[in-house]
Amino acid sequence: MDAENAGRADQVETNSGTAIDTIYRELRRRIIDGIYLPEQKLKIEHLRAGFQVSSSTVREALTRLTSDHLVTAEEHRGFRVTPMSMADLEDLTQARIVLECAVLRDSINNATEDWELRLVGAYQRLTRAETKLLHDGASFDTWEECNRVFHDALAANAHSVWLKRLRQLLFQQSERYRRLSSTVATSRAEVHAEHMAIFEAAIAHDAERATALLHDHVWRAANVIRDNTALRKALDKGPERRGSSK
Amino acid sequence: MDAENAGRADQVETNSGTAIDTIYRELRRRIIDGIYLPEQKLKIEHLRAGFQVSSSTVREALTRLTSDHLVTAEEHRGFRVTPMSMADLEDLTQARIVLECAVLRDSINNATEDWELRLVGAYQRLTRAETKLLHDGASFDTWEECNRVFHDALAANAHSVWLKRLRQLLFQQSERYRRLSSTVATSRAEVHAEHMAIFEAAIAHDAERATALLHDHVWRAANVIRDNTALRKALDKGPERRGSSK
DNA sequence: ATATAAAAAATTATCGACAAAAATCGCACC
DNA sequence: GGTGCGATTTTTGTCGATAATTTTTTATAT
Numbered sequence: 001m002d003a004e005n006a007g008r009a010d011q012v013e014t015n016s017g018t019a020i021d022t023i024y025r026e027l028r029r030r031i032i033d034g035i036y037l038p039e040q041k042l043k044i045e046h047l048r049a050g051f052q053v054s055s056s057t058v059r060e061a062l063t064r065l066t067s068d069h070l071v072t073a074e075e076h077r078g079f080r081v082t083p084m085s086m087a088d089l090e091d092l093t094q095a096r097i098v099l100e101c102a103v104l105r106d107s108i109n110n111a112t113e114d115w116e117l118r119l120v121g122a123y124q125r126l127t128r129a130e131t132k133l134l135h136d137g138a139s140f141d142t143w144e145e146c147n148r149v150f151h152d153a154l155a156a157n158a159h160s161v162w163l164k165r166l167r168q169l170l171f172q173q174s175e176r177y178r179r180l181s182s183t184v185a186t187s188r189a190e191v192h193a194e195h196m197a198i199f200e201a202a203i204a205h206d207a208e209r210a211t212a213l214l215h216d217h218v219w220r221a222a223n224v225i226r227d228n229t230a231l232r233k234a235l236d237k238g239p240e241r242r243g244s245s246k
Numbered sequence: 247m248d249a250e251n252a253g254r255a256d257q258v259e260t261n262s263g264t265a266i267d268t269i270y271r272e273l274r275r276r277i278i279d280g281i282y283l284p285e286q287k288l289k290i291e292h293l294r295a296g297f298q299v300s301s302s303t304v305r306e307a308l309t310r311l312t313s314d315h316l317v318t319a320e321e322h323r324g325f326r327v328t329p330m331s332m333a334d335l336e337d338l339t340q341a342r343i344v345l346e347c348a349v350l351r352d353s354i355n356n357a358t359e360d361w362e363l364r365l366v367g368a369y370q371r372l373t374r375a376e377t378k379l380l381h382d383g384a385s386f387d388t389w390e391e392c393n394r395v396f397h398d399a400l401a402a403n404a405h406s407v408w409l410k411r412l413r414q415l416l417f418q419q420s421e422r423y424r425r426l427s428s429t430v431a432t433s434r435a436e437v438h439a440e441h442m443a444i445f446e447a448a449i450a451h452d453a454e455r456a457t458a459l460l461h462d463h464v465w466r467a468a469n470v471i472r473d474n475t476a477l478r479k480a481l482d483k484g485p486e487r488r489g490s491s492k
Numbered sequence: 493a494t495a496t497a498a499a500a501a502a503t504t505a506t507c508g509a510c511a512a513a514a515a516t517c518g519c520a521c522c
Numbered sequence: 523g524g525t526g527c528g529a530t531t532t533t534t535g536t537c538g539a540t541a542a543t544t545t546t547t548t549a550t551a552t
Contacts, residue, residue: 017321018505045533054507056302059535063306067313075263076513078534088407095408098348161334162341166412264535290504300537305505322543324504 019053023061026051031070031081032175038084042071068172086226086235089177093222096174099167100155100218101211107157108207115157116203122146122153123199130192140182144175150195154202154214174221180231181224194220265299269307272297277316277327278421284330288317314418332472332481335423339468342420345413346401346464347457353403354453361403362449368392368399369445376438386428390421396441400448400460420467426477427470440466 027047030036047058062079065071072082107115129146148171155167194217201210225231273293276282293304308325311317318328353361375392397417404410440463447456471477 020505021321043533054505055534056508057506060306060309060505063309064312066310075267076534077515091406091408094406095412098344098409099412102344160337160340162337162416163344166341166345166415169412170408266535289502291502300535301504302538303536306535322504323545 019057020060020064023047023051023053023057024064027061027065028068028070031065032172032179034176034179036081038081040081042079042081044078068169070173070176084176084180084235086232089222089225089235092170092173092177093218096167096170097215097218099163099170100151100214103155103158103160103163103167104202104214105207105211106159106163107155108202108205108210110157110159111205112157115153118156119153119199119202122150123195126150126195127192130188130195134188134192144178148175150199154198177225178221180235181221181228184224184228184231186224190220265303266306266310269293269297269299269303270310273307273311274314274316277311278418278425280422280425282327284327286327288325288327290324314415316419316422330422330426330481332478335468335471335481338416338419338423339464342413342416343461343464345409345416346397346460349401349404349406349409349413350448350460351453351457352405352409353401354448354451354456356403356405357451358403361399364402365399365445365448368396369441372396372441373438376434376441380434380438390424394421396445400444423471424467426481427467427474430470430474430477432470436466 027036027042036042042062044055044058044062047062048055051058062071063073066073066079070082071079073079126146126149129143133140133143151171152168155164158164194213198210198213198217201213225235273282273288282288288308290301290304290308293308294301297304308317309319312319312325316328317325319325372392372395375389379386379389394417398414401410401413440459444456444459444463447459471481
């Protein structure tokens, strides 16, 4: 029996704009947060009933999620949460390294006053969140938010809108895996040291050093999962073979 | 008065799969081929009537096109063809260089017998198309197809599915601009020489040389537009300010 | 003439119903 | 016990209508 995730009267308010957009965001959140599991079927009728909207609305929200590659559609057999796997994580990591580094290098080479100010702010907030997390005073959600803002700030100054857009896509994708690795005791202090080093190199306009550090940072994040037998198996063996979302 | 593009009973057959998919593909073709111009409004009702399908079908096809970034949606004011500009071309070119080179390097480093065979085939077909094009014997469409297949073949052997996926996205995006530059007399012979050089470096497993050549190849393709005053102006000044698709 | 506001028209977003296809079940048969 | 086949149920894809919103037009005052 598999209930507890999704289903009964989960009324989403957020009256921001169209219904489609509201549903889209809520579904995205649930997928990234792992409320809907990889490969889980996302049935129109079920979601429609839960959100109290029309089938078309759900359908369009799901179609939008396929852009983010969080949902996969197959003709005549509906939508499901995009699978996760060790292979995908390796692949994603490689792609992220290419994009994150390209974007950071560009950011540094075009460094401006405004950018550095923004970066300092993001770094300070991240530092606070990471210090609190060490002393068990803050939630993982808060840290994740600060982490995202910090990495966005690193990228923000790059010229190419396209590179930034693609980087964002991959970063979002990696959030699902980060969520996974948060379940094991990972060395917070090391992660913070990495962030500090990257920050300092960026502020010093040392593009070579900064990208090298970022490269390792992204790589090590994947290592947390790679080195943990339980997680590795959870990813490849049993991605909770629950087909229905009922 | 602006007719001649889109409108009267354009019945699309292609009975492959769902109606949404058929419409999606046809719209994509028309946007890339420039039948629908940048910034042109894509009205649901108009398209619905033209294709003889329901509004929902058109709507979903348009939503899918936003994944490809060929169509841009704005809340409560519908869909329009994504704009083109000189700035976007510069940006896109920079991003393409990063991805095309990363992918080619990976392809070469993992070189296999099968891949080389495929590459040779693609190169030979491209050579034939380019030779014919020089003597005015083949259509631009045929060349474009061969060019795409050749560049796909270069990328095909890379490990990272993500990098390949993103490369594909950008390549498709660049097709719109390539279409534009086909209107001016560009030096076909030079382009062919570039293709040959890249091909030879790839077959020789010289990743450094191959990526350097590919870098220049992508850059020069942008130059064709950059160096042509008429095209440059057409892009930024008057993207044919025809709002309605009526 | 020009600006402003109300009314009309056009367009998009949402709905619920129905048709088409896939998955599931029940039963004969090996 | 398993295996193929047809009927039933579930789920997806498509439709056309209506509500909500934006754009255009018309009317009115400055």
